Amino acid sequence: MRMTIISLFIIGSSFAAQSQYKLLLTPTDAAFKKQAPAAFNVLLETTRGNILLALKREWAPNGVDRFYNLVQHGYYNDAAFFRVRAKLWAQFGIAADPAIAQAWRKENIPDDPRKESNTRGTLAYAFKDPNGRTTQIFINLRDNSATHDTEPFVPFAKIISGMEVADALFSEYGEQSGGGIRAGHQDSLFASGNDYLKRNFPKLDYIKRASVVKE
Numbered sequence: 001m002r003m004t005i006i007s008l009f010i011i012g013s014s015f016a017a018q019s020q021y022k023l024l025l026t027p028t029d030a031a032f033k034k035q036a037p038a039a040f041n042v043l044l045e046t047t048r049g050n051i052l053l054a055l056k057r058e059w060a061p062n063g064v065d066r067f068y069n070l071v072q073h074g075y076y077n078d079a080a081f082f083r084v085r086a087k088l089w090a091q092f093g094i095a096a097d098p099a100i101a102q103a104w105r106k107e108n109i110p111d112d113p114r115k116e117s118n119t120r121g122t123l124a125y126a127f128k129d130p131n132g133r134t135t136q137i138f139i140n141l142r143d144n145s146a147t148h149d150t151e152p153f154v155p156f157a158k159i160i161s162g163m164e165v166a167d168a169l170f171s172e173y174g175e176q177s178g179g180g181i182r183a184g185h186q187d188s189l190f191a192s193g194n195d196y197l198k199r200n201f202p203k204l205d206y207i208k209r210a211s212v213v214k215e
Contacts, residue, residue, distance in 0.1 A: 020074055024100045027107040036068035042157070045209045046081075048169055051162035052213075053123065060112035060156035063125055063133065067156065068212065070135060075100065076210040080197050082178035082189060084171040084205075089144070091126060092207060093136035094178070094186065098193035104135050105190060111152050118148035121163050122155035128181045136181060139166050169205045177201040 023029055036057050044051040057064045070076060078096035083089075095101040110131050118124060122140050125133035130152065139159065140148070159166060177197060179185040188196045197204055 021097075021100075023073060024075060024095070024097075025103050027104050031073065032066075032069040034065070034069055034072075036065045040068070041160075041213045042067070042071055043209075043211050043213045044076075044162075044207050045211075046165060046169075046207050047205045049162060049165040051165050052160050053157045054160045055157045059115045060154045062109045062112050063154060063156035066109050066133070066135075067137070071210045071212055074210075075104070075135065076207050078194060079207045079210075080177075080194060081169045081205045081207070082197060082201075083138075083175065083180060084169045085141075085174055086171040087142050087167075089138040089141055090166055090169050090171075091136060091138040091178075091180070093126070093134075094189045094193075095135070096194040096206075098189075098191055101190050101193060107134055109133050112154045112156070114149065114152070114154050116155040116158075117145040118153055118155055119143050119145055121159040121166075123157040123159075124148070124153040124155045126181050127152070141167060170203050173201050173204065177204060 023031060036055070039056045042053040042055060044053065055064050055067070075095055076093070079092050079094065081090050081092045082094065083091035095104065108131055111133070116122060118140050120140055120143050123137055124140070126136040126138050127133045175183065177200070178189050
């Protein structure tokens, strides 16, 4: 009986994982259109330690809704911090699996009006064109308001615990391991995902798991 229960649990877990994977391949599914709570926290369990984020929907409704739904369905699990510039920013948000990454690459959300400034510890979406935010996000490792507030980099979250973890993310590859959206050097990440990064940039840090937690 015990072995049967264990076997059923394994089968159930496998089925759930397969269902989640299929869902992530379908960005238009209603599961990704839900409105986020007015305020909540997200825990990023990384290879350097934990980072706890505070989010308020009033800061950037479209951005918060997108992040909330992606976190709820495991999009950021195993995602790399593929572009880290020490004391400047740390970028993540290309899915570990290339099929999922490609499915979301052009799933844009509208810009949000600015409510918060790009101060140290805030998070905003990376983008190339107006209304072009998708899944890629950066952490401001310093006060970048002088440059970033002049463009629609709209903060939607703030680190409330674990800033020292963000500061310690491996940064020696700089722009080599992916670069920004505007530089046009991300095709290999979208084509091969984490396999490409682990072969060529083995020291990168990763989000092991992202989850919504209570305030």
